[in-house]
Amino acid sequence: MKPAPTLSTAFLHPAGQALPEPLLALRKQRGSALVDMPLPTRKTENWKYSSKYLKLTDDMAISLPAEGKTGSSLAVPGYKVAFLNGVMIPEACEYPDLDGISIKSFDDLSDEEAADLADRLDSTLDNKAVQMARLNSARFEDGLLIRLKPEAVLDQPLFIVHEVTAEASGSAFPRIFVDAGRHSQITLVEEYISSGSAQVMVNTVTEFNMADGANITSIRLNMEGENVQHIGSTGVLQQRSSRFESHAVGFGGPLRRHDLQVRLEGEGAECKLNGVVVTQGKQHYDNHTTIEHVAAHCNSEETYRNIAADQSHAIFNGRIHIHQDAQKSNADMNNNNLLLSNGAEIDTKPELEIYADDVKCAHGATIGQLDEISLFYLISRGIGRREANVLLTMAFVNELVEQIPVEAVRETVQGRLSHFFEQTFQEA
């Protein structure tokens, strides 16, 4: 039997030596643990549809240069933080000094702050389940630490633009850690964009550590080009009565992968996870979500919708794990999928593991095409076929797009959807 492929040692040499010593030490320690790390193959259950698209050749191991110009597709009305190839660009950031809220790049942390962060990085993620997050921990060159003191409220959304410049092959390793104190509140938008056309990889980790009553709305936009593989992980750790809301919107690429793990650790915590994925051409998009109901009386609500056109492939794997003590858990997961062509493929797998006996747990998954009767109804009113197709496809995701609480983001998403419709539905 052929031995399983392992991560090339070329990946074990991080750039970015400006980090404070405790973070450099952490990174080194995480790196040494990656020696001989087996890479996912099609026999790896949670990578079975996507492993063949994962390209970790030695040219991908090169760090993309931490300099250049940034731009965003968002007309940003709130506060803004800009990262280029995983490194903060201070001159492109716009946010005031805020009472009770600290927004700092990892490079700017004192040794004491860095030591505290080093103790807590990776604490929200189950690293066995998200192997690729471990690579980020060994390679991040900078990062964003957001700390909210108890009761602190950010009055406007914080836009974090992560851009990669793909002039030559290589990778970037964006990293975000949010520490939300008791009853603090923040809305943040992570937007991932790219310029250039070389084959590159973006490997991200975002972590949310939420104290009692904290309230976070997280919006994630995957808007990179056709040359960008994106492998991202998000970990959320929720204490008592905290609330996490996620809106993940992604457009496809050669490989897009997002692992979202939410751990409801304090009683009364709740999360709402919405996702919209649109793929076309030969694009590939793989969403894996896990919700751990650890404590009793927690609620989770999840709705993901995929639209796959042409020969593209979308995957949804949603796991809900209700632990033995998590009585009175309430979990509801839905995944609806729309195939726009005979060549498109969608795979969906709900996984429920329930060890408590007094819980409410529901899941539903559908895969279908545009409804012929609805289409006939629309065109029988004189509406053109193309427009009817657009209306029905938009309707499929509109409910989720409308729920995104930031107008600039909704507009950006609607713009990208219009572009997708133009390419997908030809004039009759």
Next chain:
Amino acid sequence: MLSIKNLHASVEGKEILKGINLEIKAGEVHAIMGPNGSGKSTLSQVLAGNDAFEVTGGEVTLNGENLLELETEERAREGIFLAFQYPVEIPGVSNLQFLRTAVNAMRQHKGQGEMNAAEFMKLAKEISKQVDLDPAFLKRGVNEGFSGGEKKRNEIMQALLLQPKLAILDETDSGLDIDALKVVSDGVNALRAEDRAILMVTHYQRLLNHIVPDYVHVLAGGKIIKSGGRELALELEERGYGWLGIKDEDTADSSAN
């Protein structure tokens, strides 16, 4: 206006319409009655251009133009309107957006400019009052969660907005209580015009008390077996379909309904 000659149509290889002949002039109201499965709904769907039905023979012209060669949306733009027996629910598309898109598609076809959102809203509110629909319905998804009566009123509202040349009403009275029937009938009567024809398809004659037809036709087994004036409907109500040599449950294809 509408001329149907020896029309044959089938669904999934089964012939439902077996030679329909019908002439409708502008300004006229025709009622087609018949037992379940006689082909009434099939005729409506074929005229509107539903691809699920295959025309196997005959011809249909609208003001001299071959209707069967036109796509569904072209037929609508030429003035064919079908009020559905079962209006479709489309969550995610607001009723307002749907109606405005339809009206603007028509206007564009006629070489008129598009109506902007504010202009259209004003018009839509007016017409929704005419069919006694709360304007709040405009904001909801198309027919989403509407009661049976609300759906039918929404159909009539669309007819009033789109101002068709030929309005085909497929079992528009089904599922309506007496008050809703009155509202819907008033809406249909408001549609009556010199330059417009109305074709009503109905199982029962009660609708015809409110919308008085000029002609009544009995469809059975895929053919029109008897035509007459208004009095034919009354006679059918009194005597049923039996005296015509057909049974009410005589089904050519009950699934076509």
